[in-house]
Amino acid sequence: MITRAELREIFANGIWKQNSSLAQTLGLCPLLAVTTTLVNGAMLSLATLLVTALSGFSVSCLRKFIPHEIRMPIFIMIAATLVTIVDQCMASWLSEIHNVLGIFIPLIITNCIVFARIEAFAAKNGPIQSFFDGISMGIGMLWTLVVLGGLRELLGSGTLFSGVESIIPSLSGLRVFGDDYPGAIFFVLPPGAFILLAFMIAAKNALSSRRSDVSVHPVESAARQAMDTSR
């Protein structure tokens, strides 16, 4: 079914090597819009994880029946159907979480990472591999957005975990810098997100190049890798 080496490779790719936000730089539009707080970033990532995993699994199961020349409309239809069903089920049975996530769920379909993984991975690999690929891409997005959202929230409003009470009522957000922190609007607005994201990409590149000591530029090699798999 799936070997341990395969699993390790899939998770290394999703979480670090081909991290959707830091290496493939896909789905930046929802990323910039949503990472104003740590909790928002985490919630969007979790909802996306669910969709990448489910859409990868279903496309992989159906891949033998999908003709090459009309694969795009069919992929879009499968992903959109899944997003809608997830949205409806959450609105009915998890209405508290849906109140918080409601605006993010339609955003998932605009995230290129969903189609990128369907096209580059699920259309060519087995259902179990594709399911785990979706999960690993989601985890990669999760940690990136948590760090980015946390930094923006901390610098922009001086808080952390604000909004957590709408998911777990017994917890509440932290005021890290006290009530007098004036806030830095720059980090709340999209330009601040762009600049922080650039720092995170730079840090990742520095770490990867030190680790593997490759002469190729890390972003280029990641891009080439992504193109190789999608070809």
Place this chain on the structure above:
Amino acid sequence: MIPAENEVARALATPSDIPVRVALRSAVILAIFTAISTLLLAVSHTLTRPVMEASLRAKRMRAIEEILPHGIYDNDLVSDVLRLDADPSSALNVPSVFYRGRRNGAPAVLVVETSARGGYGGPIGLLIGIRADGTLLGVRVTEHRETPGLGDYIDPKKDKNRKNPWIAQFGGLSFGARPESEWKVRKDGGSFDFIAGATVSPRAIVRAVRDTLKFVAERHETLYGVPEKDPVTALSHSSQGDTP
């Protein structure tokens, strides 16, 4: 898996090169996928709709209870509803829903579900509670897309001033309590506070609250009196007499 060469050629071919047989096969497969998706969505919609409506109703009820003191009405408020479409000739030019609270059958309170135009991120959904004597019980933002950390202080949950949030300044006011020219934020020469750097959102809300109060003050009796049956037409007929 690399697609076979003939497949690549087929994908690159101009439409006239594709054999009718292949095009027809694609069409049929696409139609089958569409039919299955539609079926799945229809099933999930049918299964989830009743549950979704019940939870929406409960959510609305919770928001209403937040601004109304306990025991101010004794009827089933969320069922005693009046819906109005946008009407350019009246003060309230947005589609609104009026929940009519009565106590022992007499008018007690109106809860207006309306929206403020001109928010920074689009319309701002509002819930406005008004006593039968015209005084405001409170205003709550139900839905907004104002800039997080900047304009979102209109929502008391996001307001940094926890003890005395911005939205609380509406409590106890009525349309007659302040001259119409003062229903503006201070920056525009009115008497309402705002937080420097974010004027757009409070400006939109002050205007919407003013318009709603004015509308309610003008046709108070009509709003409570219209029977639920076909309320929209009933109101427009009776209001023709009020405003010559």
